[in-house]
Amino acid sequence: MNNTRNMKTSTLIKRFAPYFKKYSKILILDLFCASLTTICEMVLPLMVRFITNKGMNDLQSLTLELIFTIGALYLVLRIIDTAAYYYMANIGHMMGAYIETDMRTDLFAHLQKLPYSYYDNTKVGQIMARITSDLFDITEFAHHCPEEFFIAALKIVVSFIILSSINLPLTLIIFSIVPIMFVSLRYFNRKMRRAFKASRHQIGELNSQVEDSLLGVRVVKSFANEEIEEEKFEQGNGDFLHIKKDMYRYMAGFHSTTRLFDGIMYITVVVAGAIFMLHGKINPADLMAYLLYVSTLLTTIRRIVEFTEQFQRGMTGIERFLEIMDTPVDIADSPDAQEMGDVVGDIQFEHVDFRYEDNKDNVLSNIHLHVKPGDNVALVGPSGGGKTTLCNLIPRFYDVTAGRILIDGKDIRDFSLHSLRSKIGVVQQEVYLFSGSVYDNIEYGKPGATKEEIVQAAKLAGAHEFILNLPEGYHSYVGERGVKLSGGQKQRISIARVFLKNPPILILDEATSALDNESERIVQQSLEKLAHGRTTFTIAHRxxxxxxxxxxxxxxxxxxxEQGTHDELLAKQGVYFHLYNMSDLGNNK
Structure with missing residues (x-):
């Protein structure tokens, strides 16, 4: 996985900013509403100052008409403020939700494109954490980040202008404290960022652990290892608690420092303002207005400081989002990729080498092979010999390290991945059924297929009869990963799925090795029907x-x-001969 741990905040924001483009009108209107609420808030101290000055200097001019006019004006401003705030709280928040949705869509689409090698090295729980909880904070961040900084900038600038007009020296004293405050908070800011990221990572670890334990709950119970699983979870949960302790310690330091500077700024205004008033540099009405504006300024700074926690959560979410988005799609369509037309099924391996990314040694070396259309090629040999790997190269689940693979005389890398894989059917040893009905799982082979086509595929796979005996027939729920069905039943549904797809090339990866004898006999008959007339690669255990x-x-x-027919290889009395004689049925032939 590409690591963006050292990516600067400015870079993260620059990468995130394009997601606002689609909602620029909402953003502009949201910021306009933010400016209206700011103006409404900033007018009140001016009104108080105006009334106080009138009362102290010219009480007779402070008429009821003037008082009611000022009150009515403020009421109008509050109505405007209420309408603007409603838009910000409603539509502004929805903008954040839209952006979060777009990011999650992009992330899921990218995950679909990543090769097998990525999933070989990444825990599903970590991915789940990034696609769900990591992006939850994006909604608040996307809405509040531009809004909060815009309001803060507006209030600080307006406050500085107004306060400077009242008393410039006092204003400069107050604003000189602000940079010191932010510099002091920077230490805790960096620590919070690291703690938030560690927290997110540990949540992913916990997700992985829970997923692993719950999916393997039958194994856990069969070995009576519930206590072991509880101890493992307790360890992970304890690690998360330790991270939380660090996180809250930094947050406490952060907010305590903020409160300290709040007090410093307030006492500075009171003491310095009193001294200026003593020397006639500021009158009581102006000092009252000054205190109100300083209160507004401090509230603004406090909101920005408090938002920093949310900001760091958002930055962490964006950072972890980009870690996946920056993972390169190693296997992708070439710029001039062609759609695969009708396939005859002639397959050639020309001097093919392959090794995994984290392995220096080749799994396959100089494989040269020609399979004619309609031939059934069986792959046998000891574990680790590269049988499954060789078959995985045909649909480009992995790309060759050297050499090339041809289908009907054309390099498979010249075809689009979708059209290539649509011509290849795979029946694996470990069948994966999606949570849903039997019907849904068969239809997965050809989305939109008619009921007649699905039933016909089930009949060809030898699955129709047992499906009808299920409580709700084709609409029976199969459970998580097909847990409500037997191994043979799941395998026949997976074969029906491939029958429905009707591919010209077929890969059978030890499809019967995990079945009992009776199930194996039924499934083997289905596989023989399926392989008829197709170019087939069979990885055999038996x-x-x-x-x-x-x-x-x-x-x-x-x-x-070795290479040849069954009889030819037995006659050689080589590797195949010994493998065959070691198999159970070989010993009882």
Missing amino acids: LTTIRNAATILVLTENGIE
């Missing part, structure tokens, strides 16, 4: 299931060790 394959490849760490 060697008797591939005796009729056109070609059997024996893959070891040395590459393709």
Whole structure:
């Protein structure tokens, strides 16, 4: 994963800013409303100053008409303030929600494009934390960040102008304290940022741990290891608490420092203002107005300081968002990628090498192979020989390190990924069924398929009868990962899914190795129907299931060790001969 830990705040904001473009009209109107609320708030001290001066210097001119006029004017301003605030609190907040939604959409779309290698090295719980909780604070940040800073800037500038007109020396004394305050807070600011990020990371770790434990709850219970899982969770939960302690310590220091400077500024105004009044440099009415404006100024500074906590949460969310968005999509369409048309099924491996990113040694070396259309090629060999890896290269789940793979004479990298993968069907050993109905899971092979097509696919897969016996037939709920179905039932639904897709190229990755004998017999019949007329790669665990394959490849760490038909390889009495004789059925043939 690309690490943006050292990315500057200015850079993060620059990367985040384009999300405002789509909602620029809302943002402009929101800032306009913010200026209206600011103006309404700043007028009150001027009114108080005006009335106080009239009362002290010319009481007779302070008529009821003037008092009611000022009161009516202020009432009008409050109505305007209320309407403006309603827009900010409603539509302004929705702008933040829209931006959060857009970011989550972009993040999910990017995750869909990332290769297998990314998921090999990243915990799903961490990804879940980033796509859900990490972006929750974006709503508040996206709304309040421009609004709060705009209001603060406006109030500080207006306050400075008005206060300077009342008493410039006192104003300069007050404003000289503000930079010292912000410099003092910078230390806690940096510590809070690190603590927030550590907190988010630990939440992802907890999510991963909970997900792992709950998905494996049957294994946990079967080994009576509930206490072990509780201890593991307690450790992770304790780590999170420790991070929280640090976070709240820095937050306490941050806010305590703010309160200290609040007091310093207030006492400075009172003491310095009294001295100026003693020497006739400021009158009581002006000092009262001054105190009101300083109160407004301090409230503004306090809001900015308090917003800093939310700001840092937002920055952390953006930072972790960008860590995923900056992860390169290693496997993508070339600029001139073509759509794959009708496929005959002629596949060639030309001097193919492959190694994983975190491994210096090749898993596959100099693989040279030609599979003719409609042939069934079986891959056998010891674990770690590269059987699954070789098959994963055909739909470009990984890209070759060297050499090339051709389908019907064209390099697979010249085709768009979508069109390439739409021509390839995969039946895996570990079947994944989505939470939903049987119907939904079969339809996944061809979204929008008719009911007749889905039923026909189920019949071809040998699944129709057991589906009808389920409580709600095709609309029966399969549970999380198909937990309510047996292994054989899940496998037949996955085969029905591929029948519905009807691809010209087929990959069967040890599709029957986890099944009992009866389920294996039924599923094997379905697989034979499925493979008929298609170019098929079969990764076999039980060697008797591939005796009729056109070609059997024996893959070891040395590459393709042997190649031929079942009878030819037995006659050689080499690696395949020994593998076959070690298998259960081989010993009982």
